[in-house]
Each structure stands twice: as structure tokens, then as C-alpha cells.
Amino acid sequence: MTSTVDVRTEEHAHRLDAADPLPTLRERFHVPPASGGAYPEVAYLAGNSLGLQPRSVAGLIEEELADWARLGVEGHVEATRPWKPYHELLRDAAARLVGAQPAETVVMNSLTVNLHLMLVSFYRPTPERYAILIEDSAFPSDSYAAQSQVRLHGFDPAQAVIRLRPRPGEACLRTEDVLDVLRTRGHTIATTMLGGVNYLTGELMDIPAITAAARDAGVIAGWDLAHAVGNVPLRLHEWGVDWAAWCHYKYVNSGPGAPAGCFVHERHLADRALPKLQGWWSTDPATRFRMLPELDPVDTADSWQLSNPPILAMAPVLASLRIFDEVGMDALRAKSLRLTGYLAELVEALCADLPVEVLTPPDPDRRGAQLSLRLLGPDADDVSARLRHEHGVIADARRPDVVRFAPAPLYCTHHDAWRAAHALAAVLRAG
The missing domain is CATH 3.90.1150.10 (Aspartate Aminotransferase, domain 1)
Structure with missing residues (x-):
């Protein structure tokens, strides 16, 4: 029976x-308490918008506050976790989370700032190849970033931002349709900036296939991985992705407005001809405090940094990355x-x-x-x-x-x- x-x-x-x-x-x-229903805690299914707070976060922040109180400015070099190289504490774990080499990875800024920094380097339009490829249902900030970048270069967003739409009557894109656009219109596209997981529909894009097709068409393969990092396994280096940016406050549970992340494939790291916006933290840390007027470049993703790391905001990222390293x-x-x-x-x-x-x-x-x-x-x-x-x-x-x-x-x-x-x-x- x-x-x-x-x-x-x-x-x-x-x-x-x-x-x-x-x-x-x-x-x-x-886990927040429930304001209604039969259970004391909520069933929290909004981690794609803001992840829950790890209990270990408070202790790490308190340690930084204690070092600040005890050491003042000397905390930059004498804190329990010295502040000057603090972002380096996050590098290896962040690289493991996205399937990258440590030199290709940096935690910095916020997502849209990082998208703009990547586009400064990798959106280099010509009269023939001038477009940015995104999904029609891209997160609005991505649309605004793409539109503002093409305007900066003198192009009309109506022509220079290509928006991929599903077939009539369907909600999600089909991989074969994305590949077809890259085959037929790739000669006009400078870079992709597609969402690895679409924020609205939850569709996981075929990142390796689309990346390969983009590169075959001479297109720079860039990705917004805000909804993919900490959600699905990634192999950015192996897949040959040119660049990617993401946030850490969704599935990576690092707090509202947490510092974000960037990936730049190693084949680009030594290309010092790439245009970049630069600041104090773009220069070689070995010579940074000589206060030289000319930048001393480094051939890692760190060269896209601008400013010193926000320690109290990075501590939650460190706490959460430790959990991901533990679980896998x-x-x-x-x-x-x-x-x-x-x-x-x-x-x-x-x-x-x-x-x-x-x-x-x-x-x-x-x-x-x-x-x-x-x-x-x-x-x-x-x-x-x-x-x-x-x-x-x-x-x-x-x-x-x-x-x-x-x-x-x-x-x-x-x-x-x-x-x-x-x-x-x-x-x-x-x-």
C-alpha cells in the first residue's frame, strides 16, 4: 500500500x-519578533532585500569602538585589527564567495558607485561600438547608471542603452534570446551590465554562457551580482567575466548600506592604460604615506579604490563572510x-x-x-x-x-x- x-x-x-x-x-x-500570527518570531523571507543581522556583528563593532576609544588615531596601525589595511581582512573570503583570485577582488564603496567606477574603465564607446546591454527589468539604479554613463559620452540613452525584453506573454528572458542579441548586435555593444539574478523575477541568468558569447562578439562582459552573491555559487575567474560589482547587504547579511564588492579579471589588472577614477587608496600601500603627488599604481583590484575603508561598516561584512566560509x-x-x-x-x-x-x-x-x-x-x-x-x-x-x-x-x-x-x-x- x-x-x-x-x-x-x-x-x-x-x-x-x-x-x-x-x-x-x-x-x-x-530574528525580529512577530507582530501578528501564532509564532513569536517572524518568518523572514526578505533576505533578498536586507539580510538578518548575525549575532556576532555587535561584538566585532564593539571591539572597533573600544580600540578607537583606547588608541585614537593609532588604531590605524595598533588596533586589534589595524584599520589601515582593514579591507584586506575581507579580500580572501570575498574572493572565495565569488570564485575569484584575491588580487581580482576588493570590498569598497556601495554598489552603484562601483558600477560607475567599472564603467569608467570598461565602457569606452566608439562611434561603431557604443551600447550598454541591460535587462528591461534591471534594478532602477542600474538603468540610471547606464543612462548617465552614455550621456557623459555624448550618446542618447534611447539608442545606446539596449534593454533586453522577454518574449510576449513571458516574464523571464531566455538564454538563447540573449545570445542571439550578442550575435546579431554585438558589434554595437561596448559592455554588458546584466543582473546575475534578476531582482524582480528571481531568474538566474546563465552567466558563463552569456559571458562566453559576449567575449566572442568582442563585448566586455560585466555583471551586477547584487542578487547573486551569497545566493548562488559563482566562478567569475573561471567563467572569464571581465568585471562585476555587487552589494553585501542582501544575502550576505552585512547590514543596511554595507560596503560593496568589485571583481576585475586578472587579464586587466596590469593594463595601466585603462582609464580610472583614482584617490589615495588607489596607490601602492607601501608608498601611500610618503604623500607623493603622483600615484604609485598597483596591479590588483585595489587600484580601483578611492578612500580608506569605513571600519565600523566593514566589521559586519567580516562577521558575515566568516559564516559563509564556515558553511560554504x-x-x-x-x-x-x-x-x-x-x-x-x-x-x-x-x-x-x-x-x-x-x-x-x-x-x-x-x-x-x-x-x-x-x-x-x-x-x-x-x-x-x-x-x-x-x-x-x-x-x-x-x-x-x-x-x-x-x-x-x-x-x-x-x-x-x-x-x-x-x-x-x-x-x-x-x-
Whole structure:
């Protein structure tokens, strides 16, 4: 006699958590209390917008504050973790997270600042090859950055920013369509600036295939990895990506406005003809404090730095990168597939007759830890607010009609996914 498992039951969610090969690290994060629902803590599925705070962060920041109080300016060289080379403490772990060599990686600035710094070097338009390739549903900051860069070079964004759109009636791009644009229009494109994981739909792009096609077409392959870093395994050096930029406050849980990251492939590092915006921290640290009027360049990603590192903001990045080093992206990706797959299964089972459709690709290999749902009538802000206040579920709304659920595998559980799906069904049924 064959028994069937009812995936909709709370008991099944608990069994999945108990049997999971990677037990949750939820206890190592501050989980907000719930303002509604039957549970003391929220089910937090908004880590694609802002990750939860690791409990180890406060101790690291307090150590920096204590060194500042004890040492003053001498903390730059005498602190427990000296401030002058502080960014170097993050380099190796950040490189491992994105599949890069340490010399190719630097933690600095914020994401859009880094996008602009990369475009200064790698968007070098000519009358024939002048375009930047992005997705039509790119995060708005990427659109603004691309438009402002082409204007700086005297081009019209309407012609010089190529926006990839899905086929009619579809929500996501197809890899073959992206490759076709690179084959047929690549001679006009200077650089790509595509999102590795699309912020709105959660679609995971085929980074290696698109990178290879771009380079075959003579196009610089650049990526915004804001929603990919800490979400999916990356092999930037191996894939031949030219440049990439990302933030650390989403899946990497490093706090609001955390310092971001940059990757520049080693084949570009010794090219001193590349145009760059430069500052004090662009110069060789061995000669930096000689206060020379001329810059002494270094052939690493550090040469794209401008200013000294913000220590109190970098301490949370250090705390979080230690967790990723401990757990590893392969294990996290495997759990992410289990959690997101279970959430998708629950939404299908509970919401089949409700006014909602899934935007994220059904193929697990084409999505990260995110399920984006389009509401067919209800307002996304209203639904998100009711999820939180009535059921203790925190999701992320994107106006006017998209709600995004991100079961981040470091702290989310199958039970969180169960709560989210049941709460969504309850809110939609209530009207």
C-alpha cells in the first residue's frame, strides 16, 4: 500500500527541517519578533532585500569602538585589527564567495558607485561600438547608471542603452534570446551590465554562457551580482567575466548600506592604460604615506579604490563572510534548492485557484533563493502588510503587483516556507 505525503501540513514541514542535511543556523541571527500570527518570531523571507543581522556583528563593532576609544588615531596601525589595511581582512573570503583570485577582488564603496567606477574603465564607446546591454527589468539604479554613463559620452540613452525584453506573454528572458542579441548586435555593444539574478523575477541568468558569447562578439562582459552573491555559487575567474560589482547587504547579511564588492579579471589588472577614477587608496600601500603627488599604481583590484575603508561598516561584512566560509556556498545552494522548491510546491498546492501567478522560472537551475509572485488584482503593498501584521511573515513588495519571497538558507526553514505559503493563501482568500 502506497502512502502519499501531504506537503501542506505543518508536520511535514517540521519533518523536512529535522531531516535536512544542513541544519539551520537561525540561532546565529537576530530574528525580529512577530507582530501578528501564532509564532513569536517572524518568518523572514526578505533576505533578498536586507539580510538578518548575525549575532556576532555587535561584538566585532564593539571591539572597533573600544580600540578607537583606547588608541585614537593609532588604531590605524595598533588596533586589534589595524584599520589601515582593514579591507584586506575581507579580500580572501570575498574572493572565495565569488570564485575569484584575491588580487581580482576588493570590498569598497556601495554598489552603484562601483558600477560607475567599472564603467569608467570598461565602457569606452566608439562611434561603431557604443551600447550598454541591460535587462528591461534591471534594478532602477542600474538603468540610471547606464543612462548617465552614455550621456557623459555624448550618446542618447534611447539608442545606446539596449534593454533586453522577454518574449510576449513571458516574464523571464531566455538564454538563447540573449545570445542571439550578442550575435546579431554585438558589434554595437561596448559592455554588458546584466543582473546575475534578476531582482524582480528571481531568474538566474546563465552567466558563463552569456559571458562566453559576449567575449566572442568582442563585448566586455560585466555583471551586477547584487542578487547573486551569497545566493548562488559563482566562478567569475573561471567563467572569464571581465568585471562585476555587487552589494553585501542582501544575502550576505552585512547590514543596511554595507560596503560593496568589485571583481576585475586578472587579464586587466596590469593594463595601466585603462582609464580610472583614482584617490589615495588607489596607490601602492607601501608608498601611500610618503604623500607623493603622483600615484604609485598597483596591479590588483585595489587600484580601483578611492578612500580608506569605513571600519565600523566593514566589521559586519567580516562577521558575515566568516559564516559563509564556515558553511560554504555549495551546501547553501543545495539547501536553497530544497527550500525554494518546497515553497513553490506549497504555492502551487494552496494557491492554484487564487489570483496569483509565479514569475520565477520553474526550473530550479534557473532561479536563486527567490520566488516572485504576481498578484492578479490585489495590491502588493497591501498584501505584504497583511502578511506581516496578521501572520508574522515578512516578504518584500514591488509595486504595483509583485511580492517576492526569499527563503535564504542560512536562517530560513521549511517551516518558514510553510508559514509564508499558508499566510499568502489566507490573505488572498480573505480578499
